[in-house]
Amino acid sequence: MEAVPIQNESVKLGLVGAGKMAKSIARGVVQSGVLPTQRISTAIYSNPNRGVAFQSLGVSLLPYNSDLSLPPSRDVITFSVKPQLKNVVLQLRPFLSKNKLLVSIAAGVKLKDRRVCDFEVFAFVQKPKRHGAIMSLGGAATEEDGELVAKLFGSVGKIWRAGEKLFGAITGLRAIEALADGGVAAGLPQELALGLASQTVLGAASVAIKSGKHAGQLKDDVTSPGGTSIAGIHELEKSGFRGGVDEYCCGCC
């Protein structure tokens, strides 16, 4: 999505949890010009060193997380805390007025916990710069809310709307790591193994996207009878790769 500055001055971004994810979101929003730095703020929880990166971006550092929710503006409050998302949200609830739009990026939080937190919007940001993000709207969120969050997160990486059930599937994308580990086990240096694994997955994905063919068809296109590709696939099937990946993705949902 092309970064479009949000002109409405009442829209502000508050980041609860000033860690790595918050930094990445703040940097994306600032660098794309979607929001000026005066309209982005965060608060330090316990480690004052966390503030340095935000200060260098020009993002406001407030004394307490509850301060993020005070001004009567249309704030988007993003929770990027670790751990105990639910407790943090419940603690802040008394300070959050109705016009706050709550966004969660917490990984591995069960659906029932998200519901207890009563998020208007769920956003799931998986390594946004590299893989993009998917987001899902909670029950109380409007289409307008969704567009606002898409504008903000779209400045960090490509963003898609998807059912919440699919969030776990993104977490399941560990194929590159597994491929790289296999390369290292076969004797490749770590860096080379990771580079080759990344390019292999990138290449396969771009062929799948560009061709529009079903993955099974693409596999048939590259396997010749008695060849090494089908021998490799045979080994994967013997080890239960397909079922394992399937189980892993479902387990994350």
Ligand SMILES: NC(=O)C1=CN([C@@H]2O[C@H](COP(=O)(O)OP(=O)(O)OC[C@H]3O[C@@H](n4cnc5c(N)ncnc54)[C@H](OP(=O)(O)O)[C@@H]3O)[C@@H](O)[C@H]2O)C=CC1
């Ligand atoms: N959706 C995705 O794609 C991804 C999501 N995540 C999720 O994002 C969240 C943050 O991850 P990440 O940025 O890597 O983690 P970090 O450890 O870098 O940052 C966590 C932040 O939370 C703060 N914090 C801890 N406890 C509390 C609390 N009780 N109240 C307020 N703030 C608190 C920490 O403050 P301090 O250090 O001062 O104690 C720190 O600033 C996690 O929930 C993680 O699962 C992470 C990666 C990808």
